[in-house]
Amino acid sequence: MAEHLPNDQYDVIISSTGLVQSLLxxxxxxxxxxxxxxxxxxxxxxxxxxxxxxxxxxxxxRGQHSTDQSNHEKKEGATSLxxxxxxxxxxxxxxxxxxxxxxxxxxxxxRRSDLPNDxxxxxxxxxxxxxxxxxxxxxxxxxxxxxxxxxSAVGRYLEFKCIDAxxxxxxxxxxxxxxxxETLNYRFEKVPLTKGDIMKNTFVSLPEKSYLVKFITxxxxxxxxxxxxxxxxxxxxxxxxxxxxxxxLCSFIIYxxxxxxxxxxxxxxxxxxxxxxxxxSLGRYGSTPFLYPLFGSAELNQAFCRVAAVYGATYVLRRGxxxxxxxVNENVTxxxxxxGQLLKCSSGFVLDRDYCASNVVVSECNSIVRxxxxxxxxxxxxxxITGKENSLxxxxxAYIPPGSFGNDQKYCVTVMQVDQTSSCAPKGKxxxxxxxxxxxxxxxxxxxxxxxxISTRLFESKNIVFDDVVAYQAVYRQLIRxxxxxxxxxxxxxxxxxxxxxxxxxxxxxxAKNVFEKLTKGQxxxxxxxxxxxxxxxxxxVDETSRLLGLGLEEQxxxxxxxxxxxxxxxxxxxxxxxxxxxxx
Amino acid sequence: xSTSSRKKVLLKVIILGDSxxxxxxxxxxxxxxxFSNQYKATIGADFLTKDVMVDDRLVTMQIWDTAGxxxxxxxxxxxxxxxxxxxxxxxCTVSKTFENMNAWRDEFLIQAGPPDPDNFPFVVxxxxxxxxxxxxxxxxxxxxxxxxxxxxxxFETSAKEAVNVEQAFQVIxxxxxxxxxxxxxxxxxxxxxxxxxxxxxSGCC
Numbered sequence: 001m002a003e004h005l006p007n008d009q010y011d012v013i014i015s016s017t018g019l020v021q022s023l024l025x026x027x028x029x030x031x032x033x034x035x036x037x038x039x040x041x042x043x044x045x046x047x048x049x050x051x052x053x054x055x056x057x058x059x060x061x062r063g064q065h066s067t068d069q070s071n072h073e074k075k076e077g078a079t080s081l082x083x084x085x086x087x088x089x090x091x092x093x094x095x096x097x098x099x100x101x102x103x104x105x106x107x108x109x110x111r112r113s114d115l116p117n118d119x120x121x122x123x124x125x126x127x128x129x130x131x132x133x134x135x136x137x138x139x140x141x142x143x144x145x146x147x148x149x150x151x152s153a154v155g156r157y158l159e160f161k162c163i164d165a166x167x168x169x170x171x172x173x174x175x176x177x178x179x180x181x182e183t184l185n186y187r188f189e190k191v192p193l194t195k196g197d198i199m200k201n202t203f204v205s206l207p208e209k210s211y212l213v214k215f216i217t218x219x220x221x222x223x224x225x226x227x228x229x230x231x232x233x234x235x236x237x238x239x240x241x242x243x244x245x246x247x248x249l250c251s252f253i254i255y256x257x258x259x260x261x262x263x264x265x266x267x268x269x270x271x272x273x274x275x276x277x278x279x280x281s282l283g284r285y286g287s288t289p290f291l292y293p294l295f296g297s298a299e300l301n302q303a304f305c306r307v308a309a310v311y312g313a314t315y316v317l318r319r320g321x322x323x324x325x326x327x328v329n330e331n332v333t334x335x336x337x338x339x340g341q342l343l344k345c346s347s348g349f350v351l352d353r354d355y356c357a358s359n360v361v362v363s364e365c366n367s368i369v370r371x372x373x374x375x376x377x378x379x380x381x382x383x384x385i386t387g388k389e390n391s392l393x394x395x396x397x398a399y400i401p402p403g404s405f406g407n408d409q410k411y412c413v414t415v416m417q418v419d420q421t422s423s424c425a426p427k428g429k430x431x432x433x434x435x436x437x438x439x440x441x442x443x444x445x446x447x448x449x450x451x452x453x454i455s456t457r458l459f460e461s462k463n464i465v466f467d468d469v470v471a472y473q474a475v476y477r478q479l480i481r482x483x484x485x486x487x488x489x490x491x492x493x494x495x496x497x498x499x500x501x502x503x504x505x506x507x508x509x510x511x512a513k514n515v516f517e518k519l520t521k522g523q524x525x526x527x528x529x530x531x532x533x534x535x536x537x538x539x540x541x542v543d544e545t546s547r548l549l550g551l552g553l554e555e556q557x558x559x560x561x562x563x564x565x566x567x568x569x570x571x572x573x574x575x576x577x578x579x580x581x582x583x584x585x
Numbered sequence: 586x587s588t589s590s591r592k593k594v595l596l597k598v599i600i601l602g603d604s605x606x607x608x609x610x611x612x613x614x615x616x617x618x619x620f621s622n623q624y625k626a627t628i629g630a631d632f633l634t635k636d637v638m639v640d641d642r643l644v645t646m647q648i649w650d651t652a653g654x655x656x657x658x659x660x661x662x663x664x665x666x667x668x669x670x671x672x673x674x675x676x677c678t679v680s681k682t683f684e685n686m687n688a689w690r691d692e693f694l695i696q697a698g699p700p701d702p703d704n705f706p707f708v709v710x711x712x713x714x715x716x717x718x719x720x721x722x723x724x725x726x727x728x729x730x731x732x733x734x735x736x737x738x739x740f741e742t743s744a745k746e747a748v749n750v751e752q753a754f755q756v757i758x759x760x761x762x763x764x765x766x767x768x769x770x771x772x773x774x775x776x777x778x779x780x781x782x783x784x785x786x787s788g789c790c
Contacts, residue, residue, distance in 0.1 A: 003657065044661040128698040150777045157663070159773030285775045294773045295666065302663035309652035310631045315659040423773075 004341060005316060010036045012519060013335055013345040015321045016352035017301050018046025019505070020496045023512035023528070024350060024519075026154065026304040029311035031525040033347070037305065037313050038337060040320030043298075044305055046352060047086065047499050049134045050296030053127040053374070053472070054114050059134075060092045060474045061116075078323040078336065079487060081355040086481070086498060087134075090369070090448045092474040095120040123374070123471055129426035131296035132372060135478065136416050136433055138163065138397065138503045139291040140277060141284035145300075145505040146291065152528040157303040159294045161422045162286030165385045166191045166256050167398035167415075170248055173203065187461065188380070188398055191256045193282055193289075208246050215243060215253070219279055222272050236271030237263040255399040259503060261411040261437050262402050277506075292395055294423040321355060324493065332490045348492035348519045356485035356495055366480045368501045369444070370435040371451040377469040378430045379458055380417050393421035393430075397503070405454050408446065411437040413454060414503065429471075437501060438477065448475050494518065594642065596761040597667050599649045601689045602674035603682040604656045607712040610744035611674065612648050615754045620745050639758045646758055658692075665697040670706045670761030672753075675727075677711040677741065678719040683727065690734065706760035707737045710753055715743040 011033040014021045022044070025037045043049060051059060096118050115124050139146055139160070149155035168191055171184035192198040193216075198209050222228050231239035236258065240250045254263050258274040266274075281289030293299040309315055323336035334344040380398065382391035400413040413436045418424040425431045434455055438447050452475070456466045482497040494515045500507050513527050600608040609630045613619050616633040630650040637644050649668075654660045671693050675682040690707065699705045709731050711722060724741060731737040738760065740753035 005657070044663075146777075155777030158776065160775040162774050291775055295663070299663055302661040305661065306631075306652055306654075306664070309654045312653075314656070315654045316657040317659040319657075 005036070005319075005337075005343060006314070007341075007343055008034060008036075008314075010034045010314075010343065010345045011347040012036075012350065013343060014038070014350040015335075016040070016046040016354070016496070017044040017305055018352060018496060018499075019048045019297075019301050019304075019508045020512045020515070021046065021350055021352070022301040022304040022308070023148075023509065024515055025308035025313055026152070026311075027512070027516050027528045028519065029308040029313045030152070030528060031520065031523075032311075033520075035308060035313040036343060036345070037308065037315050038319045038321065039317050040338070042318050044302045044317070045134070045298035046301070047135060047478075048137065048297050048301055050131045050298035051134065053123060053130040053132070056130070056132045056372075056474070057092075057094075057116075057472075058114055059087075060089050060476065077327070078325045080323050081321060081351075081487075083320070083355055086354060086479045088444070088477045090444055090475040090477060091452075092472075094473075095123065095471040097121055120471055126426040126429070130374065130429075130431065131422075131424040132431060133297050133433070135297070135368075135370075135499055135501075136414065136435060136503060137297045137499075137505060139293075140281040140504050140506075141286075141289050141291055142281040143277070143504060143506060144509045148509070148528050149303075151530055152307070153530070154303050154307050154528070157306060158299055160285075160291040161294055161395050161418075163288045163290035163292060163397055164286070164394040165380070165396050166193070166288050166290075167380065167396060168251055168256050169398065169400040169404050170251055173205070173248065186404055190385075191252045194287060197287065204248065205246075208249055211243070211245055212249055212252075215245065215249070216279060219272065219275050222276070228268065228272065232269040233267050235264060236260070236266045236268050239268035239271070251401050255401050255412050259399075277504075288397075290397065292418065292422055296422075296424055321351065324349065324351075324487070324490070326488075326490055330488060330490055332493045348494060349490075350494045350496065350515060352496055353481050353485065353498050356481075356487055364440055366440060366501075367438045368435050368478045368480065369438045369447045369451060369475065370433060370478065371455060371473065371475045373432040373434075373455060373470050374425070374472040375430045375432055375459075375469045376428065376471060377459070377462075377464050378417060378419070379415070379432055379462070382419070382421075393419035395419070395422050400454065405450065405457070408450050409436075409454075410439065410442075413451070415458075435501075444477055447477075451475060492519075595645045595647060596669040596758065597647050597649065598670045598672060598757055598761060599651075599665065599668045599693075600672045600674060601651065601655065601693060603676070603679075603685050603689075604653070606674045606676040606679075606682050607744045608674050609650055611672075611710065611712060611742065611750060611753075612650060614744045614747055614750045616648065618747070620747070622745070635754075637755065637758050639755075639762050642762070644758055644762060646754070646761070660692075660696075662696050665693060668693075668697050670708065670757050671697070672708050672710060672757055673737075674710045674712055675722065676713050677722045677727075678713055678716050680721045683711075683722045683730075686730065703735055706763065707734070708753065708757045708760060709737050709739045711739070711741045712744055714741045714748060715746045 012028055013036045014025055015038050017037065017039045021037070025035050028035050039046065041049070043055070094116070097120050115127060149158065167188040169186055170189050171186050174180050189203050192201040192204065192212070195213060198204070198212055201209070204212065218225065227242060228239070231242060236254065237250060240253060245253065253275065254260050254271070257278045258266070258271050259278070260266050260271065260274070278289055285291060305315065320338040321335050322338055324332055325334045325336060325342065326332050332345070332349045334342055335349060336342050380394065380396040382394040383389060385394040385396060396417045398415040400415065402409050402411050413434050415432065415434050417430055417432045419430045420427050434451055436447065436451065459466045459469065480498045480501055485495040487493065487495065496511060516527055600612065602608055610620055612630070612633050616635045630652060632647055632649045634645055634647045637646055649664065651660060651664070654664070673686050673689055675686055686709070694702045694705065709727065711724070711727050714720070728739055731739040738756050740749050740756070742749040742753055744750060
């Protein structure tokens with residue numbers, strides 16, 4: 001196992017294959033930097049990992065890594081790293097095998113035995129068909145990451161599903177003159193986002209409709225409006241109220257469109273810039289602004305790592321980092337990896353937050369608590385969501401505003417449901433996740449019980465008993481560590497902060513670009529430029545590739561049937577760029 | 586875009602085997618009719634495509650290179666996804682590369698998880714037969730292995746001298762085509778080759 005790695009005088013050594021690191025590896029290799037990319041796990045993804053059920057169960061049932069493993073010897077000129085796991089498992093539970101299912105599983109030779117023996121056979125046999133994200137992430141159709149995927153051609157490795165609907169959990173509307181009931185009934189309502197949807201909607205009242213249309217239309221140039229000038233430093237909610245938006249519309253805008261955790265913490269300026277980002281991604285690919293990669297979010301990491309590999313990066317999984325070696329000028333000169341080998345790098349070293357535990361006090365960290373459910377029954381019925389009979393499935397993101405489940409619910413709960421249409425679950429199974437921000441002082445137990453209550457009641461409201469349909473559930477807490485990482489300030493050591501818990505990729509992309517600029521200082525390199533037009537030798541390859549790139553696979557076959565050929569890469573790319581420009585107009 | 590019933594004529598073929606057995610050279614010889622004697626651990630090879638006729642059907646083969654990620658057993662699951670055929674390559678002058686065939690086959694079956702692993706279309710290639718005097722893996726031994734794994738088609742090739750390469754890939758295309766339509770195929774709605782939809786659904790701005 002302890003295979004020695006070639007010591008090739010790397011420019012950059014990157015540890016962990018989280019999205020920031022994967023983007024960085026791809027970008028650095030494209031400008032001919034020599035990159036060694038390590039990951040301590042046997043899979044790609046880091047904090048954006050996507051696991052099948054077996055891997056997920058291993059992750060959930062392994063217990064916790066000890067936070068202190070710093071028993072390796074101290075060396076002169078080296079700083080040893082202390083590993084800290086970002087995750088703490090709070091609860092897990094699974095459906096047991098019935099007696100009639102005894103051991104039919106032995107036939108399949110390629111079934112690994114890491115799932116418990118008493119687990120329901122339907123789960124075990126389909127384990128590999130699940131793609132469970134450790135963190136929920138979505139791509140804004142017009143976001144930076146999509147632009148990068150298109151311009152760099154990395155997108156050709158990937159396929160996406162449009163999120164079909166965005167829902168918000170709202171109280172029933174009380175008609176004028178009606179006596180309000182003692183307890184309000186809540187339910188999920190679809191957020192109408194297009195003019196057509198808004199008009200068709202039966203839940204939103206007529207005056208609300210016109211306010212909503214006005215709000216959405218005006219938000220592309222909100223900055224120039226006098227009302228905004230007046231309110232920009234006030235809480236976002238005050239601004240919305242000043243615009244005469246009803247509580248229902250405010251909920252839609254604050255939670256589903258600006259995607260905020262609560263209504264207090266953001267001012268109108270920040271709130272509106274988030275609204276603008278959302279609205280500018282509408283109408284590009286589907287009825288919501290979001291895309292989700294088939295087979296889960298770690299596909300993105302793997303796509304960027306593949307580009308890095310194609311351009312020469314060396315990839316080594318199952319290898320972590322123990323020591324950072326530095327010279328007298330406090331410059332990192334190399335690293336010592338888990339098998340003791342010293343590896344040199346000249347420009348810099350990129351490290352994951354997991355390795356910098358020395359000064360992290362868990363109780364002082366914000367975190368996310370996440371519940372993952374595998375269910376036989378959907379929370380959001382695919383037929384209803386897609387408006388089709390016999391729908392194969394759907395992908396939904398939904399928000400439960402703070403307070404909907406009592407005062408204990410301080411933040412918005414984000415719910416995601418995916419299934420076979422996102423290649424994330426076998427037919428008939430639904431993958432549902434709920435996540436909520438947890439404050440420094442909150443107790444894990446409290447948040448755990450809140451999430452359990454919410455998910456149980458959501459099923460109840462559909463007349464479904466949670467235990468009847470949920471075949472697997474797990475709840476875990478993930479730290480959001482940032483700021484001072486406790487390591488000496490080496491100029492060429494870069495520590496990637498934990499993902500900030502937001503759904504979109506903006507933060508991660510900006511982090512990657514930031515480190516890229518520092519690592520290539522003064523060299524004026526573009527971040528993930530277009531694939532080069534290689535001279536002569538590879539002409540055919542590029543032509544072929546660009547045909548696939550330009551047309552998409554199904555289109556491709558259609559074209560082939562008609563025996564048409566698309567000419568050149570440039571033309572195809574221009575087409576894409578033109579499309580984009582028209583969109584922006 | 587969502588005609589899942591139409592026969593898919595694009596086949597994904599992946600080439601596996603130890604570093605240095607000639608995976609990239611085989612691809613290059615087959616698609617570009619070129620061979621370079623200078624070994625460089627794969628740089629710049631991504632995937633190559635080639636149109637071939639199989640039983641009167643035009644098929645586009647998309648042949649994926651490992652991009653060097655096999656070197657430390659670090660191929661990600663995405664690489665294996667949706668493969669219609671898997672080519673296992675060894676170097677007939679290096680026994681170790683033949684012995685690792687079991688591991689590569691298992692790795693493929695675990696990672697790709699085909700519904701019927703026993704009948705998944707593999708093809709085995711023993712490369713570098715132009716170096717016959719240095720051969721350490723007898724054809725007999727390789728053929729016995731192929732037979733024991735459910736009669737996998739076996740070829741001995743020279744990517745350098747273009748021996749048997751065409752024939753091997755013809756069989757690869759044929760076996761891959763035979764495998765299609767086994768499982769329902771749900772295509773993604775968006776890949777970035779698509780032209781974005783008309784803005785008709787964006788009525789609000």
